Amino acid sequence: MSILKEIPELLHEGVITQQTADRIQDYYKSKKGSPTTKLFIVFGVLGAILVGLGIILIIAHNWDELTRTTKTIFAFLPLIIGQLLNGWVIIKKSESIAWRESVSVFLFFAIGASISLVSQIYNIPGNLSSFLLTWMLLCIPLIYLMKSSVSSLLCLAGITYYATQASYWIYPSSESYLYWVLFLLILPHYYQLYRNKPRSNFMIFHNWMIPLSLVITLGTLAGKYDELMYVAYMALFGILSLIGEKEFFSKQRTFSNGYRIIGSLGTIIVLLMLSFSWFWDHLRKTEDNLNELVRSAEFLSSIVLIALALVLLLYRKKEWRLDKINPFALIFLLFIPTYIIGLNSSTAIILINLFGLALSVLTILQGARKNHLGILNYGLLIITALVVCRFFDSDMSFVLRGVLFVLVGVGFFVSNYVMLKKRKSDE
Template sequence: MSLRKDLQELREAEVISADTEAQIRQYYRRKSDASGNRLFVVFGILGAILVGLGIILIIAHNWDVFPRSVKTIFAFLPLLVGQGIGVFTLLKRNNRTAWREGGAVSLFFAIGGSISLVSQIYNIPGNLSSFLFTWMLLALPLVYLLRSSVTSLLYIIGSTYYAVQMSYWSYITPPAYLYWLLLLLIVPYYYRLHRANPDSNYTYFHDLLLPLSVIICLGTVANGYGILLFVAYISLLERCCLLPRCLQYLFLFTSLGYTCP
């Protein structure tokens, strides 16, 4: 039998009161609404990504036949559309998670697309590291204005890629000190998210992605101090509860034996 008939039968049998029945119905109604909202958020984000990628593919297929003025319009058009969606969301749909996440994600990719297209149209010199840094810096306000956790995760991924590209994959490997600035700028949002929704999936993914990003990028500051990375990684993994105590001591003794003559 359905829940409605079960509750009615229990109430008629005086097993539960009418107030208890109403509370049970309200609980399952809220649970159903929350599940539907999460699904709507997921489809909103996927829809924004797929629509953006589809537009990019259509324009890219005919890119060579367009004059420079038309190319410039196409370069800024996704950015303007994304900003329009963002303004509409702030004014009319600020309490809708799906609108905030979908609008922020579409604008996030529009920023990167506009930067790359303008650079290609006007032959502006640059490299991938500077492009990623500029992209992440311009996309950071979206995280706070639209309170978008998905954009925050994309920001952390982009910042990590910037540090890896800057210090690991370049012929000359300078330390990616600006990565730590980018990471520091997202900490207030992570703190607020952790205080407001400590058990949400967004918080879980931030708890997983932030330490992973630091673990990947900690080696970018190892120029001339590679031996100290033993202690740094041990401390970091211990803090993240990822390294058993016996392995911590083993790695520590190994590093001390390596540093001592």
């Protein structure tokens, strides 16, 4: 921190007292944590993972030569060691983040290893999704017992894998509704991080992992009326964008705000996908039973997500100023009537392309206003993506397509040149 470098000079000039200097140093130490402590946490977690994997490899090398009793003992040995270590840390080292995270990670993998080994020894039937579900159910208490953020991240990854395995990767697919229950069980720890350690690296990792998990898993609700999931996804990306615009997240560095980035990228990807005619042609040919439709998981999830997005939008109504509104957070409102129009008309394709073009222009203007090259080029990349999509989806001549690419390239060069020149003149 630059303010810490200025403390000796401030003391010498008599601007602050030694007591004030000590208080400033203590504040920033407690806020940031020392580099040594952070390294200890990282290497402690990596060490726990490597030790666990090493034990498994040693046992696996001689596995076939062991008796069933010996195998059972080895199956439970990592679990017992992990529990003893966690108990010791709770009693003796409860204030040490490094110790808590290390032993909880070791126990996390020990639980998974014990379940799989016992199943193999006694030929207990099951599949990967049921194994993951059992593993995560047993590990979620670790998050709160050990106050372990790494365990929280591992559980988020585990329940996401469980949901995708159950609903995406096996046939016939099975319901993965328990994912949402497990996800809600993890959220209280995220709230504790928000209240107690809002600027920690663990908080930043959760800011990415939670929206990623939701985006990956929302598709598991798709069934007979999977076209409606585009509405649900647009509402979800609107929610993520609105969360990313909250004061707490908007003040963070760009790459620390996973909600804003995922919400923005997700919105653009959906718009690009629907800018082709194939989806709308299929939608107009689909004949749906209205009674079944309104009772479907796709319809209910869309309604719930739209309602949540509207609540968040109304909550931020005091900030409805032109320079404060994030267009990515509002596009879901325009998408709903567009989807309805698309049921009977091809006009929806034009509207979708216009939405993408409007978002790119507004992003470029925002980048110019903030003098931010990253935002400016992001807007230009959106235009480039639209041009590429139209390259493969229109009857334009190759000459016209070439002209469009040239114009976009010139736009990249001119806009960056003008902004860099402006920065030099300001300096």
